[in-house]
Amino acid sequence: MxxxxxxxxxxxxxxxxxxxxxxxxxxxxxxxxxxQNPVTINYTWWGNDDRATRTRKAIExxxxxxxxxxxxxxxxxxxxxWQKRAxxxxxxxxxxxxxxxxxxxxxxGQRNQLLDLSTVKIDTSGFDKSLLPSGQIKGKxxxxxxxxxxxxxxxxxxxxxxxxxxxxxxxxxxxxxxxWLKEVGAKGNGTxxxxxxFTGIWWQFNIWLRQKNIEAFTEDGKLGFxxxxxxxxxxxxSDLRGTPALVSExxxxxxxxxxxxxxxxxxAENTWDNFMAGYLADSGAKELKIVPVxxxxxxxxxxxxxxxxxxxxxxxxxxxxxxxxxxxFMINDPEVGQIFKTSRGVPASKKQRDGTTFEGTDKIxxxxxxxxxxxxKDAPEPPIVGFGTLEASFKxxxxxxxxxxxxxDSAADAWFKEAEDLIKQxx
Amino acid sequence: xxxxxxxxxxxTSSTPPLPRKxxxxxxxxxxxxxxxxxxxxxxxxxxxGPMISSLYLSFTNYNLFEPPKWIGLDNYTTLFQDERFLQSxxxxxxxxxxxxxxxxxxxxxxxxxxxxKRKGQGFYRSAFxxxxxxxxxxxIAIVWKAMFGDAGPVDQGLSFFGINLGGWVGNPSMTMPMxxxxxxxxxxxxxxIFLAGLKQIPADLYEAASMDGAxxxxxxxxxxxxxxxxxxxxxLLMETIHAFQIFASAYIISNGExxxxxxxxxxxxxxxxxxxxxxxxxxxxxxxxxxxxxxxIITLIFFKTSKSWVHYSGDSK
Numbered sequence: 001m002x003x004x005x006x007x008x009x010x011x012x013x014x015x016x017x018x019x020x021x022x023x024x025x026x027x028x029x030x031x032x033x034x035x036q037n038p039v040t041i042n043y044t045w046w047g048n049d050d051r052a053t054r055t056r057k058a059i060e061x062x063x064x065x066x067x068x069x070x071x072x073x074x075x076x077x078x079x080x081x082w083q084k085r086a087x088x089x090x091x092x093x094x095x096x097x098x099x100x101x102x103x104x105x106x107x108x109g110q111r112n113q114l115l116d117l118s119t120v121k122i123d124t125s126g127f128d129k130s131l132l133p134s135g136q137i138k139g140k141x142x143x144x145x146x147x148x149x150x151x152x153x154x155x156x157x158x159x160x161x162x163x164x165x166x167x168x169x170x171x172x173x174x175x176x177x178x179x180w181l182k183e184v185g186a187k188g189n190g191t192x193x194x195x196x197x198f199t200g201i202w203w204q205f206n207i208w209l210r211q212k213n214i215e216a217f218t219e220d221g222k223l224g225f226x227x228x229x230x231x232x233x234x235x236x237x238s239d240l241r242g243t244p245a246l247v248s249e250x251x252x253x254x255x256x257x258x259x260x261x262x263x264x265x266x267x268a269e270n271t272w273d274n275f276m277a278g279y280l281a282d283s284g285a286k287e288l289k290i291v292p293v294x295x296x297x298x299x300x301x302x303x304x305x306x307x308x309x310x311x312x313x314x315x316x317x318x319x320x321x322x323x324x325x326x327x328x329f330m331i332n333d334p335e336v337g338q339i340f341k342t343s344r345g346v347p348a349s350k351k352q353r354d355g356t357t358f359e360g361t362d363k364i365x366x367x368x369x370x371x372x373x374x375x376x377k378d379a380p381e382p383p384i385v386g387f388g389t390l391e392a393s394f395k396x397x398x399x400x401x402x403x404x405x406x407x408x409d410s411a412a413d414a415w416f417k418e419a420e421d422l423i424k425q426x427x
Numbered sequence: 428x429x430x431x432x433x434x435x436x437x438x439t440s441s442t443p444p445l446p447r448k449x450x451x452x453x454x455x456x457x458x459x460x461x462x463x464x465x466x467x468x469x470x471x472x473x474x475x476g477p478m479i480s481s482l483y484l485s486f487t488n489y490n491l492f493e494p495p496k497w498i499g500l501d502n503y504t505t506l507f508q509d510e511r512f513l514q515s516x517x518x519x520x521x522x523x524x525x526x527x528x529x530x531x532x533x534x535x536x537x538x539x540x541x542x543x544k545r546k547g548q549g550f551y552r553s554a555f556x557x558x559x560x561x562x563x564x565x566x567i568a569i570v571w572k573a574m575f576g577d578a579g580p581v582d583q584g585l586s587f588f589g590i591n592l593g594g595w596v597g598n599p600s601m602t603m604p605m606x607x608x609x610x611x612x613x614x615x616x617x618x619x620i621f622l623a624g625l626k627q628i629p630a631d632l633y634e635a636a637s638m639d640g641a642x643x644x645x646x647x648x649x650x651x652x653x654x655x656x657x658x659x660x661x662x663l664l665m666e667t668i669h670a671f672q673i674f675a676s677a678y679i680i681s682n683g684e685x686x687x688x689x690x691x692x693x694x695x696x697x698x699x700x701x702x703x704x705x706x707x708x709x710x711x712x713x714x715x716x717x718x719x720x721x722x723x724i725i726t727l728i729f730f731k732t733s734k735s736w737v738h739y740s741g742d743s744k
Contacts, residue, residue: 080683086703090491107706111492253597253687254577389705396684403599403688414510425488425707 032321035067041319041326044074045099046081048257050281054343058336062329069322077257082388089113094314096323100143102134102307103388109142110385115313116140120324123332126350134307134379143310146331147345149272150303150369150376151207152290153177154279159267163187170291177294178240184267185244193247195268196260199237200398202391204270204293208233210302210377211295221384221427223419227412234401234408241402249402258282273365274308277343280361287361290368292375301375308345342366385426393418485712495709502713512714514689515697518603522693523670526607531662534614538621539651552622559615568609568679572596575605596680599690606691609676617662624658625651656737664729671722674699694718 033039045055052075059071074095076084082104088094094113108114118141124132127145135143153168160167165184172180181194188194198204206216215224240246247260261269262282269279273290280288295301311330313323330336334355337347342365347353358366384390393415401411460467485502487495506512537555541548561567575581577594585592595601632650641649652659674695677685685692685700694714702711 077682083683083699083703086491086706090703090708108492111490113492249687250593250597251577254594256682386706392684392704396686399686400688405599405688422705426490 032319033068033070038068038070039319039322040070040072041097041317041322042072042074042095043097043099043326044076044081044084044095046076046078047099048077048278048282050278051075051343054339057339058330061333061335061339062326065329066325069319069325071326079257079392092316094316096314096317096319097326098312098314099146100310100312101388102310103383103391105135105143105310105312106137106383106385107388108312109137109140113315114142115315115317115320115323116142117144117313117324117327120313120320122324122328123351124349126332126352127348130378131305131307131348135310143307143312144327144331145307145310145348147274147308147340147342147348148305148369149274149308149345150305150372151203151270151293152273152368153268153270153293154261154275154288154290155268156261156264156283156285157287157289158285159192159264160184163192163267165267167289168291171298172294173296174236174294178236178245181240181245181268182243185246188244188267190244193251193260193266194240194245195247195266195270196252197237197241197246197249197398197402198270199234200395200402201270202394203272205230205233205394207293207302210304211297211300213300217384222423223416227416230412230415231408234398234411238408242404246402249399252399272306272308272345273368274342274345276361276365277341288364290364292372301372302377303372303375304377304379305369306379307348384423386422389422390419481712481715484709485716487709488707489709489712490706491708492706498709502710503717505710506713506717511689511692511697515685515692515694518690518692519671519673519694521603522606522610522673523667525603526610527663527666527670529607530611530614530666531617531659533611534617534662535621535655535659537614538618538625541618541622542625552619556615556619559613565675565679568676571605571609571676572680575601597687599688602680602687602690606673606677606680610670610673617666620658620662621655624655628654653738657739660729660733660737664726667725667729668722671718 043059045051047055055073055075059073062071063069078101085094085098085104085108089108100108105114117135122144124144131145131148132141135141135145153170155168157167163184165180165187168177168180184192184194209216209225209229212229214229218224237246242248247266251265252260255263255265259269259271259279259282260266262279264283264285270293276288276290279285292301292303311327313320313327317323331347332349332351334352337352337356340347341356341358341362346366346369347356397406397411397415397418400406400414401408406414484495486497486499488498488501489495541552541555545551558567573579575595577597579594582592582594592598592601595605628651632654633646636646636650672695673693677691677693677696678699681687681691681696683696683700685696695718698711698714698718701707701714
């Protein structure tokens with residue numbers, strides 16, 4: 001039983017501490033900090049444990065070099081990341097600095113949620129001139145790329161050896177690629193599958209379109225491909241679905257958020273070349289290799305360098321200066337390059353790239369980007385507003401396709417209906 | 428009679444309030460309102476305000492960042508052409524229809540077991556109630572996901588008995604049974620209420636029934652059920668409303684996507700995805716209001732039909 005006296009003491013203490021907290025809050029809006037009284041900025045990113053460890057190291061390094069700033073770091077996986085940001089944006093409380101994806105740059109930049117980074121001091125002298133525009137919309141710089149990545153087919157040479165399947169050299173047509181997957185599946189005998197359904201990946205579809213010289217989006221924000229294109233694409237894997245060439249959607253769902261490749265269930269996977277470090281950490285494999293994606297036109301691989309991720313700041317941040325210093329540090333500092341190596345992609349800033357030594361698997365990634373240099377085309381047309389939603393529904397609908405809930409025709413109808421609805425909404 | 432708790436009030440020790448002067452009454456009212464004020468302010472600012480603004484937004488196209496655009500009833504009409512919306516309605520209804528009665532049956536059965544005097548009764552009561560305390564927490568959904576996952580304890584346990592279902596989490600036809608099991612397992616809250624209700628049933632009714640030769644089944648249907656009917660009604664209503672609002676466990680188990688193949692796309696999860704993934708806050712608001720209306724109608728139907736089967740002790744008046 002709480003006595004009256006105790007009760008009053010508790011209330012008094014509570015009130016006092018609330019007042020103390022409020023006082024702390026009032027001192028926060030100061031623009032700059034000092035070593036004795038540092039300012040705290042929030043930084044958030046998506047990724048796995050490997051990236052979290054590396055990011056924490058980079059943050060510690062930043063704090064030791066900038067004692068007047070503290071960085072409060074926080075991360076989630078990719079899917080949950082964007083729902084969180086939307087909630088925060090609606091409440092006006094986006095973190096000061098964020099790791100960002102090209103897919104969502106328009107949604108937030110065009111709607112005045114992101115800080116124009118050309119108004120603060122960030123050194124972009126070491127950047128390739130053709131790369132910076134990908135972070136810009138209508139003359140404002142909303143994001144600065146940390147690094148570049150290119151699409152590739154990953155495979156695990158050790159697993160191929162045990163199965164007795166030969167390693168691919170990366171000059172292959174879709175038919176050759178498919179029969180390779182079938183061979184892996186047949187010899188894998190239920191222990192190893194070929195790959196995850198490559199037709200469920202938006203960017204792989206986008207690359208295939210470019211191989212046929214079709215642009216995914218037109219300049220006026222409409223779809224540049226037809227429903228038949230999409231049907232052809234999804235039909236490409238029709239004879240593989242439900243066979244050991246592709247891992248079942250049930251397994252994929254169970255393994256999430258890890259990928260089947262990272263979980264040692266498949267021998268190959270199509271994705272961005274900067275996933276190397278994450279896959280190595282997830283799977284525990286000694287070595288993974290990457291080769292170019294298949295193409296029916298050997299002179300046009302449809303490949304391009306994409307900013308693998310960007311650094312952005314909230315338009316509402318109270319600490320513009322501290323945020324800018326943190327972004328500058330993350331993109332330019334050679335020691336940060338040494339921490340991340342190629343796990344964010346190949347560093348975009350020359351300063352950082354030159355200051356980083358690439359060995360072993362990191363060298364594989366750098367060498368891969370060099371090897372495809374002659375095939376590289378311009379970065380893709382800037383995705384439309386709401387592209388993140390379209391990319392997610394592409395994944396969802398192709399997953400329904402794999403579950404056998406939809407036919408290729410009805411899947412294409414469903415995606416087009418959603419895409420047209422979305423384009424109309426944002427018009 | 429002396430041992431059984433009685434329904435009658437304790438001796439009326441409090442005397443009826445004396446008539447006071449109106450000035451005093453006014454002061455009392457002011458004091459009352461003053462004490463009420465913090466709650467009232469919170470209620471207006473945090474419940475009524477957002478509800479009104481959400482009602483307004485449900486008639487608009489609102490993407491969180493730009494000012495809402497008035498579009499009339501468009502959100503409500505497009506809802507019914509949206510296949511994912513219809514799917515979410517189906518998923519939620521099957522959860523409510525199968526999950527709620529099972530949960531209440533489990534709650535009532537365990538409450539009846541715990542009603543009799545036994546050794547260690549307190550322990551059993553807390554043990555059965557514990558899952559409900561941590562029920563809505565994220566951690567339980569994560570544990571559940573791991574248990575029913577590929578090669579998880581459930582899969583292993585079943586295969587020991589020669590049943591090979593594989594993991595439930597990735598199988599669209601097994602996720603609903605899994606979600607229903609999860610809610611049934613969290614029967615603690617209705618159980619406690621049932622237990623309180625059972626304690627109110629006079630023991631002499633059972634004694635008299637035994638004298639007349641009634642078996643346990645007969646006792647249940649002729650004494651327990653009618654005497655408990657107001658409590659059953661209360662639990663049924665609360666659990667139904669509660670089931671319509673399932674969100675956290677579905678969100679965790681499906682990685683926030685409502686998968687596999689939309690099998691856990693519950694109404695509120697789709698609402699959330701529409702609002703915060705697709706930036707369609709007007710659409711989400713329309714969904715929210717539709718839910719309010721539907722739950723309201725169901726509650727009304729419950730109350731109307733309850734007259735035929737719920738018996739209150741004061742009915743004879």
